[in-house]
Each structure stands twice: as C-alpha cells, then as structure tokens.
Amino acid sequence: MSELQQEPTATQGEGRYVLGDPIADNRAPDSPIGDRWDDRKFSARLVNPANRRKMSVIVVGTGLAGGAAAATLGEAGYHVKSFCYQDTPRRAHSIAAQGGINAAKNYRNDGDSVHRLFYDTVKGGDFRSRESNVHRLAENSLSIIDQCVAQGVPFAREYSGLLDTRSFGGTQVSRTFYARGQTGQQLLLGAYQALERQIAAGTVEMHPRTEMLDLIVVDGRARGIVARSVLTGEIETYLADVVVLCTGGYGNVYYLSTNAKGSNVTAAWRAHRRGALFANPCYTQIHPTCIPVSGEYQSKLTLMSESLRNDGRVWVPKERGDERPPHEIPDDERDYYLERQYPAFGNLVPRDIASRAAKNMCDAEHGVGPGGLGVYLDFKDAIGRLGRHAVEAKYGNLFEMYQRITGDDPYEVPMRIYPAIHYTMGGLWVDYDLRSTIPGLFVGGEANFSDHGANRLGASALMQGLSDGYFILPTTVADYLADAPFAEVPEDHPAVREAVESTHARIDKLLSANGNRTVDSFHRELGQLVWDQCGMARSKEGLEKALDRIPSLREEFWRDVKIVGTGDGFNQSLEKANRVADFMELAELMCLDALHREESCGGHFRVEHQTEDGEAQRDDEDFSYVAAWEWTDGGKPVLHKEDLEFSYVHPSQRSYK
Numbered sequence: 001m002s003e004l005q006q007e008p009t010a011t012q013g014e015g016r017y018v019l020g021d022p023i024a025d026n027r028a029p030d031s032p033i034g035d036r037w038d039d040r041k042f043s044a045r046l047v048n049p050a051n052r053r054k055m056s057v058i059v060v061g062t063g064l065a066g067g068a069a070a071a072t073l074g075e076a077g078y079h080v081k082s083f084c085y086q087d088t089p090r091r092a093h094s095i096a097a098q099g100g101i102n103a104a105k106n107y108r109n110d111g112d113s114v115h116r117l118f119y120d121t122v123k124g125g126d127f128r129s130r131e132s133n134v135h136r137l138a139e140n141s142l143s144i145i146d147q148c149v150a151q152g153v154p155f156a157r158e159y160s161g162l163l164d165t166r167s168f169g170g171t172q173v174s175r176t177f178y179a180r181g182q183t184g185q186q187l188l189l190g191a192y193q194a195l196e197r198q199i200a201a202g203t204v205e206m207h208p209r210t211e212m213l214d215l216i217v218v219d220g221r222a223r224g225i226v227a228r229s230v231l232t233g234e235i236e237t238y239l240a241d242v243v244v245l246c247t248g249g250y251g252n253v254y255y256l257s258t259n260a261k262g263s264n265v266t267a268a269w270r271a272h273r274r275g276a277l278f279a280n281p282c283y284t285q286i287h288p289t290c291i292p293v294s295g296e297y298q299s300k301l302t303l304m305s306e307s308l309r310n311d312g313r314v315w316v317p318k319e320r321g322d323e324r325p326p327h328e329i330p331d332d333e334r335d336y337y338l339e340r341q342y343p344a345f346g347n348l349v350p351r352d353i354a355s356r357a358a359k360n361m362c363d364a365e366h367g368v369g370p371g372g373l374g375v376y377l378d379f380k381d382a383i384g385r386l387g388r389h390a391v392e393a394k395y396g397n398l399f400e401m402y403q404r405i406t407g408d409d410p411y412e413v414p415m416r417i418y419p420a421i422h423y424t425m426g427g428l429w430v431d432y433d434l435r436s437t438i439p440g441l442f443v444g445g446e447a448n449f450s451d452h453g454a455n456r457l458g459a460s461a462l463m464q465g466l467s468d469g470y471f472i473l474p475t476t477v478a479d480y481l482a483d484a485p486f487a488e489v490p491e492d493h494p495a496v497r498e499a500v501e502s503t504h505a506r507i508d509k510l511l512s513a514n515g516n517r518t519v520d521s522f523h524r525e526l527g528q529l530v531w532d533q534c535g536m537a538r539s540k541e542g543l544e545k546a547l548d549r550i551p552s553l554r555e556e557f558w559r560d561v562k563i564v565g566t567g568d569g570f571n572q573s574l575e576k577a578n579r580v581a582d583f584m585e586l587a588e589l590m591c592l593d594a595l596h597r598e599e600s601c602g603g604h605f606r607v608e609h610q611t612e613d614g615e616a617q618r619d620d621e622d623f624s625y626v627a628a629w630e631w632t633d634g635g636k637p638v639l640h641k642e643d644l645e646f647s648y649v650h651p652s653q654r655s656y657k
C-alpha cells in the first residue's frame with residue numbers, strides 16, 4: 001500500500017502518526033441495501049465440489065465465529081485445519097455469553113423487522129459502522145435462529161411452544177432469543193457438535209492446545225501460521241491456501257475484564273505486524289452491569305447479564321454518601337436515575353449510556369458499597385409483580401452466580417454492580433467479504449472491526465459471530481479459493497523460515513530476561529493505565545500521559561520480566577508473557593487512536609466533547625470514518641481513513657429520552 005506520508009493537520013496527536021492513502025470497501029455491491037448480500041452471493045464464484053478436497057483452509061479460533069466457519073467449510077468439503085489454545089474447542093470464550101442473541105423474527109408482532117434491527121444497530125453504534133455490513137447482519141439474523149433450532153439448541157420457549165424473547169438495551173422491541181443465562185454455551189455446543197461431526201468425517205483436522213504466534217505471508221498472500229503446542233512447547237508451521245482468524249476480542253488489555261483469562265490479541269496483532277490494518281482500536285465497550293472489583297489481587301471480573309435490566313431497576317440513594325443498607329432507604333429517597341433521565345428506554349438504554357450514567361452517579365458521591373463504586377440493580381418490584389419462581393426461571397443461574405461470588409442473596413437484597421470492560425468493537429480491518437488487507441487472510445467474529453461502530457448493542461456479538469461463521473465466510477472464502485490452486489509453499493521457503501526463526505527468537509528473548517517482576521504485575525500496571533486513561537472517560541491530557549508511559553513500561557517489561565520454567569513444555573507464565581508483550585503494543589495504538597479521534601462517539605467518550613447533558617458529542621464532519629492503522633515496525637503508525645456513508649439511516653444526535 002502506498003502512503004502519502006503527510007503529517008496530520010487538523011486532527012490531534014500531531015507528530016505521533018502520519019496520514020496514508022484512504023481505504024475503501026470495494027466489495028459491497030452498489031445495489032439497494034436490501035439486495036446487496038443477495039447480489040454479492042450471486043456474483044461470488046463457486047468451487048466445484050471435487051476441487052474443494054484439494055484446497056486447505058486454516059481457521060484459528062473455535063468460538064462461535066471460528067467453530068461455525070470451520071464446521072461449514074468442512075461440510076462444504078474443504079480440508080480444514082482448526083486451532084484453539086484450550087484443551088477443547090468448546091471451551092472458547094463464547095461459552096461465557098449469557099444473555100441472548102438478537103434476531104428480527106418479530107414473533108411477538110411488536111413492530112420488529114430487518115430494517116428496524118438494522119436501524120437500531122447503526123444508531124446504537126453511534127453512526128460509526130458500515131451500513132452494508134449491518135444490513136446484512138440483520139438479514140442473516142433470521143437464518144441463524146433457524147440454523148440453531150435445527151441443530152437442537154434449546155432456546156427458551158413460551159407455553160405455546162413458540163421461541164421466547166426478551167429485550168436488550170437500545171431497542172424498544174423484544175428480539176433477544178435466549179437459553180436461560182447460558183445462551184453462548186448452548187449456541188457453542190451447537191457449533192461444536194457440527195464441528196465434531198466434520199472431525200469425525202475427516203474434513204476438519206483439530207489442533208487443540210495450539211497457540212498461533214505468527215502469520216506466514218508468502219508473496220503477499222497469507223499462507224499459514226506458526227503455532228506453539230502449549231503442552232510440549234514445540235513450534236510448528238501449518239500451511240494452507242487461506243487463513244481465517246476468529247480469535248476473539250482484546251478486552252484483556254485492561255487486565256481486569258469480563259473476558260476469559262486466556263482471551264488475547266496475539267493472533268490479530270501478529271497479523272497486524274505482518275501487514276493487516278487494525279481498525280478503531282479505541283472502540284471498547286464498558287458493560288454497565290458487572291460485579292464491582294473487590295480487591296487489589298483480583299484477576300477477573302464477572303458480568304451480570306444485560307438481560308437482568310429487563311426486570312431489575314437501577315438506583316442509587318438520593319442523598320450523597322448515604323450508607324444505610326438498601327432496605328432501609330425508602331422509595332422516595334431513591335434515585336432511579338435511568339428511568340428519570342431516559343424515560344423512553346429507562347433501564348434498557350444502551351450500554352455506553354448506562355455505564356456513563358453509573359460513573360456519573362458514583363463521581364457525584366451517590367455510589368454504594370466499598371469506595372462508593374457501585375449502584376444497585378434491584379429485583380424487589382419484579383419479584384413482587386411476577387413472583388420469585390418466575391424470576392428464578394428467567395435468571396436463576398445468574399442469581400446463583402452472584403450469590404456465590406458476593407455472598408449476598410439477590411432475591412433478598414439488590415445486586416451491587418459497576419461498569420467493567422467487556423467487549424471490543426475495534427479489530428482487524430475487513431471489507432464486506434471479511435477480507436483483511438492481506439490477501440488470503442479473512443477475519444470473523446469479535447476479532448474483526450466490522451459491524452458495531454463505536455458501541456455494540458447487547459446480544460449482537462453472538463449474532464455477528466454466527467453470521468460471519470455460518471453464512472458469510474463460507475461464501476467469500478470460496479470466492480477467494482476460486483483462484484486456487486496457489487503455488488505450493490515448501491516448509492523451507494524463506495518466508496516460512498523467517499517466521500519460525502523470529503518466533504523462536506522472541507521466546508528466547510522473553511525467557512532470557514530473567515528479571516524481577518512477574519508477568520501479571522506488568523499486565524496489572526498496563527491495565528490500570530489503560531483503564532484510567534482510555535477507559536470510560538478519555539482526555540487529551542490523560543491519553544498523552546499514557547502514550548508517554550507505555551513505551552517505557554514496555555521497555556521495562558522486556559528487561560525486567562521474570563518467567564519461570566523453560567520453553568520446552570507447559571509453561572503458563574511464558575504463554576502469558578507472549579500475550580502481554582502484544583498487549584503492550586496494542587495499548588499504545590488504542591491510546592493514539594483515542595487521542596486522534598477528537599470527538600465522542602459510543603464507548604469512546606472524550607471529556608472535551610460532550611453535549612450540555614453530558615452525552616457523547618460526535619463530529620460527523622471531521623470524524624465520520626473508520627480509522628485503519630498500519631504497522632510500520634518502529635516508525636510512526638500510518639492512518640488510513642475509510643469514509644462512512646449513511647444513505648439509509650441519517651446520522652443524528654442519539655436520543656434515548
């Protein structure tokens with residue numbers, strides 16, 4: 001890609017990056033939005049079933065996106081190599097998803113439609129997503145439910161037998177399908193069974209406990225990966241005609257998050273270093289309803305599903321610093337602030353709005369619990385209205401989880417919750433076909449940036465992962481493979497050897513540091529810094545502070561990290577160090593992205609840019625673009641802008657009042 005190499009002018013962060021050529025998605029057809037996906041499917045080239053056996057596809061990741069993609073491509077007859085670092089594909093982080101999955105089925109006849117789901121998602125993302133992609137997502141939502149029901153996913157049903165739904169934030173219809181508070185688990189078991197079927201049929205070769213550490217790019221095309229067996233420490237190469245990354249999000253850059261402890265950015269980051277642009281890294285989602293941090297040595301946060309806001313009411317005491325237990329605070333001394341500030345959506349405002357409102361309440365000293373960092377989520381009224389049994393049937397496992405962690409019984413006392421990092425909207429840049437900027441490298445699920453703009457609506461990540469995996473990648477990967485066969489890549493090709501050698505060198509360097517600080521202590525410091533300066537509220541001053549600190553922290557890490565054990569076998573300290581090393585680089589790009597984006601939108605809240613009511617103030621004139629960053633190996637990152645056009649949902653100041 002050629003670069004204009006200009007210094008940025010009108011935007012902030014001068015001197016820290018350079019502007020490159022604009023980038024555009026050229027693959028969405030130019031037809032009316034409702035026809036685009038049909039048109040693209042029809043124009044996509046096909047591969048003769050007899051030829052598919054001769055073609056190989058690497059799919060890294062076995063969550064909903066990767067599991068669905070590998071199973072579907074295997075069923076189509078390609079030779080698929082599937083990878084995950086867990087002991088089994090079904091332990092992918094998707095299994096943790098609780099609340100549900102959206103689909104515009106309109107079973108409730110409450111006014112839902114594909115267009116409304118499209119509209120809600122574009123608006124929910126604060127007009128920073130691509131209309132074509134979002135419309136396709138809304139269309140595919142219908143097929144996802146059919147596919148999963150056919151697999152036997154036990155969605156909740158009403159008495160009549162029809163699938164039940166509930167509401168999630170940012171919508172006024174009930175379109176979220178669920179399986180108690182274990183929707184991700186049940187959907188993943190469906191994808192996993194489809195995958196297992198292909199493993200048994202011999203079309204999918206499964207490599208669990210195998211962590212991708214680099215991407216192999218040969219003559220400009222992605223042709224394989226370098227991976228390490230986390231059991232034996234062996235470094236191996238795997239080659240194929242095409243590589244698909246479905247490796248999840250990077251929320252663990254913050255150290256404390258609701259993500260699985262192992263979730264990381266390594267695969268995406270290594271691809272970025274090999275030439276894939278990384279888009280909108282500063283768009284991260286802080287979820288409003290998590291169990292608050294309880295101590296300095298905590299290593300994990302726990303989500304309380306958004307579905308709880310269907311029936312739970314959020315409140316704080318009206319009086320500052322009120323330390324009375326909740327049951328002693330009478331109703332007229334409680335501030336149900338979401339219902340007061342946003343009467344139209346009430347407790348079901350989108351996540352960015354609910355999180356900021358909770359922070360504002362705590363900043364104004366109305367917070368409850370230790371340090372005043374909490375607000376109540378109260379089910380008293382719901383239990384009174386529906387009865388304990390009905391509440392238990394809907395949310396029983398979440399209540400049990402809360403009680404086990406906090407010792408409080410939410411049937412008796414309100415839950416205490418506080419926002420926490422949960423999801424990342426940024427990720428590798430992809431076009432409509434989910435192709436990255438490296439030919440032959442596709443990206444699906446949370447690992448790409450594509451559909452959610454600056455704020456993801458609840459229950460739409462599972463929808464996107466399955467839309468990418470079951471429906472989009474099988475079509476678009478086939479279109480790419482229609483150009484195959486590609487030249488055979490020998491194991492001793494210089495590009496393969498270089499990738500293997502640099503992986504060995506990196507591991508040796510980490511092991512030889514033999515310093516004094518644990519990986520976790522570095523990770524915790526990095527996470528705190530990013531949380532403080534690039535978390536719920538961001539400022540020019542804070543981001544510059546973080547950008548000055550991160551390079552020195554990274555240098556200290558490489559000099560002073562202590563990794564016990566060797567690289568020759570199971571070594572979790574080494575695994576973590578590899579991941580934290582990449583978080584150290586990503587964190588810098590996140591802060592740069594946040595600094596350069598001189599506006600507030602969705603989860604990216606720059607304190608300098610807010611409305612009189614304290615809401616995010618977008619600047620559509622200057623920032624209606626996707627920021628896609630290019631790695632320059634020691635040089636200044638290069639920013640490529642993809643202009644966003646809105647022809648169907650006109651950008652407006654979001655209002656949930």
Ligand SMILES: Cc1cc2nc3c(=O)[nH]c(=O)nc-3n(C[C@H](O)[C@H](O)[C@H](O)COP(=O)(O)OP(=O)(O)OC[C@H]3O[C@@H](n4cnc5c(N)ncnc54)[C@H](O)[C@@H]3O)c2cc1C
Nearest residue numbers: 061062063064065094098099100212248445446459461462
């Ligand atoms: C607690 C919680 C609850 C949630 N609830 C909901 C919900 O109710 N509804 C909703 O829509 N969304 C929900 N989400 C978000 C949603 O779960 C995720 O966005 C989604 O599951 C991501 O799926 P994925 O397939 O992209 O990646 P993941 O499920 O994260 O899978 C990543 C895969 O990549 C593999 N991998 C990663 N790196 C490597 C590597 N270097 N080498 C080899 N393998 C690698 C992992 O082994 C894993 O198999 C929730 C998230 C959390 C944290």
